Amino acid sequence: MDVVEVSQALEEMPGVQVAVAAGQVSVYVPAIEDAVHIDPAAVTGCRRIQAPNGDPAVQFVLNDAPLIIAPGDVVFEPVDTGAVLDSTMAYRITNAPELVAYTEMERDAETTARNCERPGPINVDSAAATLLAVRCCIVAAARVGLRPVRSVAWWQRGFTALGGELPLPPFRTDPVWDELTREASSR
Incomplete structure (x- = not known):
């Protein structure tokens, strides 16, 4: 076209x-x-x-x-976990949607961050899987030119609430993600 x-x-x-x-x-x-x-x-x-x-x-x-x-x-369609995780081992999110709405991504990012910040015990494996799913959505959004800064800010809050470590392989280097996190932290 x-x-x-x-x-x-x-x-x-x-x-x-x-x-x-x-x-x-x-x-x-x-x-x-x-x-x-x-x-x-x-x-x-x-x-x-x-x-x-x-x-x-x-x-x-x-x-x-x-x-x-x-x-x-x-x-839009979320990216596969292989696009965000730096691992030779494949990770699959069994309940990941085939398509996700921007508003749904924002809601999930906020809900996840609030759950991670909640006092009391937390299922870290479940929180990590949800943060991974949200990150797959954010990366996909950025690939179509969207700037989901609010979602990144919520993602960062959840990640920080978990001590900045997840039971996952490291994330791939992503200059766009880095740019979005800088923008989110400056707001």
Whole structure:
């Protein structure tokens, strides 16, 4: 697809703001206070659909992965744990969703952080798995140009509440993650 086709697909989307710059389509979704950045060359498919609440939505296929934009949310596919963990051993999150909404990611990040900060005993293995799942969502969001700084801030709070160590292999070096954590800590 090209810039014009991607922009036209979003024309009837109420409330979103579409801008084109340097061959990219930026779609600001005020409800989440963030913007998706779409490279039209990566789009292999596009169709108008309805969100579960009845709102109009547009589903794009970017590099074989779905990206759904609605007036109140953005839905995307979380990355695999291998994209965030530096390990030769595969880790699988058995209850990970195939798709996640931005608002769901933020809610899960906040809930997890609050649970980790709660007084009393905590199941560290369960908290680590949830933090891993949230991180997979955050990394996926960043890959479509979103800047989920609030989710990163909540993730950091949960990680810090657990003493900065998880029963997981180390995380891969990720300059985008590092940038997001610096931005989150400066707020």
